[in-house]
Amino acid sequence: MELYLNATSPYARLARIVLLEKGLSDAVTLKWCDPWADDAELLNANPAGRIPALVTEEGTTLSESVLIAVYLDSVSPNKPMLPAASLGDVLHLAGSGQNLMDAAFTTVIARKHYGKGIDDSELGQRRSRAIQRLLKQLNSELGEKQLASTINLGDIAIAVALDYLVFRLPEVKWQEKYPQLKEWHAGVTAQESFHQTAFC
Template sequence: MHLYLNATSPYARMVRIVLLEKGLVEAVTLHWCDPWADDLDLLEVNPAGRIPALVTREGTTLSESLLIALYLDHTYPQRPLLPADRLAEVLHLAGLGQNLMDAAFNSVIARKHYGDEADNSVLGQRRHRAIKRILEQLNRELGDAPTNGALTLGDIATAVALDYLAFRLPEVAWQEAYPALAAWHSWVTGWTSFRETAFV
């Protein structure tokens, strides 16, 4: 398999963590690229120019991080990240993580192209409110969650989103505002797969 990615994409990091947790690192060749530079190799496999993009053993290209994760979990069922007896619960958490990731990522991109005034736009304010609401819900739902057992896709998506928020939007200071959520986050990010893929 071949994975197209870069080092600061939260979406690509999520897929890398899935590969590590499922013991598939040796089965994948990583292709580091810049999606903003219209990288020709990336465009050949994914005309949208987005990462991550996974080319399967059969030569089929998959895009969108959650879809790639679903494919990997279904095709390589060892160490399942979507346990059947908790499917709705795990997908619920993965959805919250994905929504938080989207709001944070789009805020970063808007600033990159339009400057800090992007935060004051209608869309910027809407993203800010969404981030606050999601953090409050995650704090309620995960503040008392047990910090043991195996990782799920929900854990991965949410912890990566929180890491990205701290990495790119540190002024949100969610760790100080939500100490219970920060404790849960510390448990998840203590796993080797998170340490090996940390944002730099």
């Protein structure tokens, strides 16, 4: 299999962490690319030009990080990313993590293309409020939760989104406002898979 990715995409990092957690590193070649530079190989694999994109053994391209995660989860039975017994909860958290990533990533891209003043636009303000509401919700849902011995897709999506905020929008300072969420995040990101995929 081949995984198209870069080192700064939260979506690509989610897919890569799942890959590592599932013990599939040797089965997947990492194809480093710049999705913003119309990389020819990426466009051939995924006409949308977006990462992550996974090309399976059969030559089928999968896009969308969560769909890639679902596929990788099915390839190996070890460490289920979507445990059946808590599927609703895990998908709820995975969705919240994706929503947080979307609001943060769109803020970053809007600033890159239109300048920081775009934050004051109606859509910029909506994104900012969404980030604040999601952080509040995640803190109340996870702040007092004991971390399970194995991590799942929900944990990964949220921890990656929180890391992305620190990486690209440090002014949000969620760790200062939510020390319990900070503790939860530290537990998840202590995993080797997070160290190996740190944003850079």
